[in-house]
Amino acid sequence: xxxxxxxxxxxxxxxxLLQTVDSLLLDGWRLIQVLALSTxxxxxxxxxxxxxxxxxxxxxxxxxxxxxxxxxxYYAAAAYYENEMRDLFxxxxxxxHPDWHNDIMGEKTxxxxxxxxxxxxxVERPVPLDAPPVxxxxxxxxxxxxxxxx
Amino acid sequence: xxxxxxxxxxxxxxxxxxxxxxxxxxxHFDLTLQDEKVVDAIPQIGxxxxxxxxxxxxxxxxxxxxxxxxxxxxxxxxxxxxxCEAIETIMxxxxxxxxxxxxxxxxxxxxxxSHLMWLGLAADAFGFENLFHATWRAREIVLDVxxxxxxxRVIYGSCIVGGTSTNPENETLDRCVKELSKVRxxxxxxxxxxxxxxxxxxxxxxxxxxxxxxxxxxxxxxxMLRASGVDYDMRRKGYEAYPExxxxxxxxxxxxxxxxxxxxxxxxxxxxxLLGEIVARMPGGPVxxxxxxxxxxxxxxxxxxxxxxxxxxxxxxxxxxxxxFRVRTPTFANIPAMVExxxxxxxxxVPTIILTIDPCISCxxx
Numbered sequence: 132x133x134x135x136x137x138x139x140x141x142x143x144x145x146x147x148l149l150q151t152v153d154s155l156l157l158d159g160w161r162l163i164q165v166l167a168l169s170t171x172x173x174x175x176x177x178x179x180x181x182x183x184x185x186x187x188x189x190x191x192x193x194x195x196x197x198x199x200x201x202x203x204x205y206y207a208a209a210a211y212y213e214n215e216m217r218d219l220f221x222x223x224x225x226x227x228h229p230d231w232h233n234d235i236m237g238e239k240t241x242x243x244x245x246x247x248x249x250x251x252x253x254v255e256r257p258v259p260l261d262a263p264p265v266x267x268x269x270x271x272x273x274x275x276x277x278x279x280x281x
Numbered sequence: 282x283x284x285x286x287x288x289x290x291x292x293x294x295x296x297x298x299x300x301x302x303x304x305x306x307x308x309h310f311d312l313t314l315q316d317e318k319v320v321d322a323i324p325q326i327g328x329x330x331x332x333x334x335x336x337x338x339x340x341x342x343x344x345x346x347x348x349x350x351x352x353x354x355x356x357x358x359x360x361x362x363x364x365c366e367a368i369e370t371i372m373x374x375x376x377x378x379x380x381x382x383x384x385x386x387x388x389x390x391x392x393x394x395s396h397l398m399w400l401g402l403a404a405d406a407f408g409f410e411n412l413f414h415a416t417w418r419a420r421e422i423v424l425d426v427x428x429x430x431x432x433x434r435v436i437y438g439s440c441i442v443g444g445t446s447t448n449p450e451n452e453t454l455d456r457c458v459k460e461l462s463k464v465r466x467x468x469x470x471x472x473x474x475x476x477x478x479x480x481x482x483x484x485x486x487x488x489x490x491x492x493x494x495x496x497x498x499x500x501x502x503x504x505m506l507r508a509s510g511v512d513y514d515m516r517r518k519g520y521e522a523y524p525e526x527x528x529x530x531x532x533x534x535x536x537x538x539x540x541x542x543x544x545x546x547x548x549x550x551x552x553x554x555l556l557g558e559i560v561a562r563m564p565g566g567p568v569x570x571x572x573x574x575x576x577x578x579x580x581x582x583x584x585x586x587x588x589x590x591x592x593x594x595x596x597x598x599x600x601x602x603x604x605x606f607r608v609r610t611p612t613f614a615n616i617p618a619m620v621e622x623x624x625x626x627x628x629x630x631v632p633t634i635i636l637t638i639d640p641c642i643s644c645x646x647x
Contacts, residue, residue: 164607210617
């Protein structure tokens, strides 16, 4: 049996994404990958899920300014794909957890102890009162000003 | 660095990598520690991102095989083959029997070479240098066989769209199998040390335990998944000559570092046995079909690399250069599970845990 014979591709609209992903999760499907393509109308986003050796792909067509909801609340592993997809293609994805703020590829942010990596981790870590006043939220303006390890 | 804005009271954040003695390739973690216990790990990739996926837009689809092979220096052949299979799916090309069996031969050869390399690196990581040298000495024979049959020790260069570019003689393949029998004998000897030596067991047993449910849910693949008790091997799906071969899938249930090592050691033995069977049953005839025209459509292919399932996607529009190529590598899929395993472990075990997923950062960065 060849691979493509057990692969289904289903076109869905953005507002049905979470509902469909939820039902796949309940049916025992696991995430295989997420990939984006640039198209003339914006982007195409493909979410592939595996159940046994079968594969199912959900395909979304989104405009350049349209947002896609994150599926990380259903599949934690999606965070790596979604952050990379936003970083490399510019796809707007809402509420990724954890959120690398357009920096999973690490081109803008100084290395270790980067403040952008504080957010969205699985452990709540209160900032001590005597800590230097480093803003915890990353913003394009703050990123632009950042040139060295704080 | 206690008191850093990243750390809370009683917590310390330390950087691990990108340059570290146990990491052959650059990968960075911010490890949050409570005493010696890891309570959080945040990975950072991107140090060697090369944009190889995007390069497909600028290369002829037949030439891009050589780029795909260079995604990784360890599973180079399978990257090239995965790309070729995706193009062949689109163009509805049927690779001749001998081409399919030769590809399978090199796939298994690559699995043996990769696992032996990993065993050596793992031994080096926990300070067993003799074992490292002995393992890599055995691996050298495998590389010699690769050179003799394909022409390259690291980048094979033998896979092309439509089949293979090299066609080793049957006598050469028979001689290679005899050479590989030495590797099998050596692997059995090394396995006894790896599995039975108390110092090795002390570092690997009950360390970095990944449960069956979590391994599946987090998308782990390959030996990482099979060591947690999930019987899943893409070769069983059937591609190249695998539907005509019978082989065992190695599964362990304890989910710790030792289980991951055992899966790989047993896979070496099974792959060496398969190599003998492949050569014994190697069909004759041509190894490739001519490729005419240009691909139009999309192809999805999944193969079982040494580190696990890899996915290849190609979309082409009828021109010589495809629109999009995507490879989801096994290490990328294993990162969430690796982070899960690290949390709760001791700092001293972090290098061992990272190595037992057999990370390939070149693959991950593409």
